[in-house]
Amino acid sequence: MQKHITILAGDGIGKEVTQWGKRVLEAVAEVYGFQFSFEDQLLGHSAIEATGNPLPDATLTACKNADAILLGAVGHPMYDNDPSLKVRPEQGLLKLRKSLGLYANIRPIKIFDELLEASSIKPEILRGSDILFFRELTGGIYFGQPRERSENGLTARDTKIYSKYEVERIAHKAFKAAQTRRKIVHSVDKANVLESSRLWRETVQEVAKDYPDVELKHLFIDNAAMQLIRDPKQFDVVVTGNMFGDILTDEASQIAGSLGMLPSASVGDQVGLYEPIHGSAPDIAGQNIANPLATILSTALMLDIEFGQQEAANAIVNAVDELLKDGYRTGDIKDGNTPSNMILSTDQMGQKVIQKIKQTAIVTP
Ligand code: IPM
Numbered sequence: 001m002q003k004h005i006t007i008l009a010g011d012g013i014g015k016e017v018t019q020w021g022k023r024v025l026e027a028v029a030e031v032y033g034f035q036f037s038f039e040d041q042l043l044g045h046s047a048i049e050a051t052g053n054p055l056p057d058a059t060l061t062a063c064k065n066a067d068a069i070l071l072g073a074v075g076h077p078m079y080d081n082d083p084s085l086k087v088r089p090e091q092g093l094l095k096l097r098k099s100l101g102l103y104a105n106i107r108p109i110k111i112f113d114e115l116l117e118a119s120s121i122k123p124e125i126l127r128g129s130d131i132l133f134f135r136e137l138t139g140g141i142y143f144g145q146p147r148e149r150s151e152n153g154l155t156a157r158d159t160k161i162y163s164k165y166e167v168e169r170i171a172h173k174a175f176k177a178a179q180t181r182r183k184i185v186h187s188v189d190k191a192n193v194l195e196s197s198r199l200w201r202e203t204v205q206e207v208a209k210d211y212p213d214v215e216l217k218h219l220f221i222d223n224a225a226m227q228l229i230r231d232p233k234q235f236d237v238v239v240t241g242n243m244f245g246d247i248l249t250d251e252a253s254q255i256a257g258s259l260g261m262l263p264s265a266s267v268g269d270q271v272g273l274y275e276p277i278h279g280s281a282p283d284i285a286g287q288n289i290a291n292p293l294a295t296i297l298s299t300a301l302m303l304d305i306e307f308g309q310q311e312a313a314n315a316i317v318n319a320v321d322e323l324l325k326d327g328y329r330t331g332d333i334k335d336g337n338t339p340s341n342m343i344l345s346t347d348q349m350g351q352k353v354i355q356k357i358k359q360t361a362i363v364t365p
């Protein structure tokens with residue numbers, strides 16, 4: 001297998017973590033005899049600094065020509081503190097998602113048993129949780145027009161808009177996934193208030209008819225946010241719109257112990273994009289303490305979803321699991337019982353994953 005991968009390190013801790021994603025892919029290539037070529041491109045604040053554009057043409061072209069994309073994170077505090085800035089890092093990511101038609105953002109939330117104590121939620125509530133989120137990624141309030149200021153800047157509006165086909169295509173993906181799992185889909189909306197949510201619910205109900213073996217349940221977003229931490233085990237597949245999905249998956253990160261553990265895949269009709277769901281974490285950038293595991297687990301998703309290499313993907317996930325069992329942690333997933341010598345830097349954790357993958361490959365040829 002020969003594949004070309006475009007790497008968008010982005011901002012903040014993006015460089016530190018994608019570096020390890022790349023090295024893990026190289027290690028896997030060595031073990032399984034794949035050939036990967038890599039190309040670095042700019043996105044976000046780093047792209048604005050270099051070119052004035054958060055998504056330079058060269059980046060978009062390199063993404064379109066790639067077999068897969070690995071992304072770190074975008075964002076920088078200078079924009080957060082100055083809402084008047086018109087050119088912003090996040091615009092690069094949103095335009096990239098839209099231009100590549102990445103309408104389905106898949107976010108698996110699974111607790112590694114070893115991290116039960118790292119979460120702020122009680123272990124007995126978390127144990128056994130395994131949720132697969134399908135977040136709609138190219139529609140809704142993130143993209144709806146008009147979005148503008150009026151009344152001399154004193155009034156602002158965004159538009160939440162969904163068309164039936166946008167709901168249908170993500171719903172089909174969610175139901176198909178549920179068929180391979182526990183066969184429950186929770187669709188999350190706000191149909192008691194929003195017209196776009198009533199279209200969402202009506203459409204999901206229609207799509208459900210094609211999947212009689214899957215049970216469909218509806219939840220309002222406010223209730224879903226509460227149920228998710230009250231009893232996460234009730235969920236199998238969750239399908240929801242862009243902004244609700246953004247919010248719920250950050251919340252759900254506590255079900256996985258830390259935001260630093262969560263990978264994601266954004267797919268559509270062409271090339272897929274793989275990224276950790278954590279942001280650029282400017283507060284810890286450049287310190288070699290960020291958790292690289294979400295990015296490393298994103299490369300596992302890439303191997304599985306984009307390249308159909310389940311065995312290689314499992315090798316990565318198992319390596320991470322083993323390291324956690326051995327007691328290794330990064331700062332974000334340590335708990336009160338973690339000895340300080342087991343708290344690793346970004347580089348140390350990345351190295352360990354690679355060693356583990358290579359060792360396992362040697363003992364089980
Ligand atoms: C995410 C992020 C992005 C989003 C930001 C960086 C634009 O929070 O991928 O969840 O809101 O989609």
Ligand code: MG
Binds near residue numbers: 246247
């Ligand atoms: Mg988010």
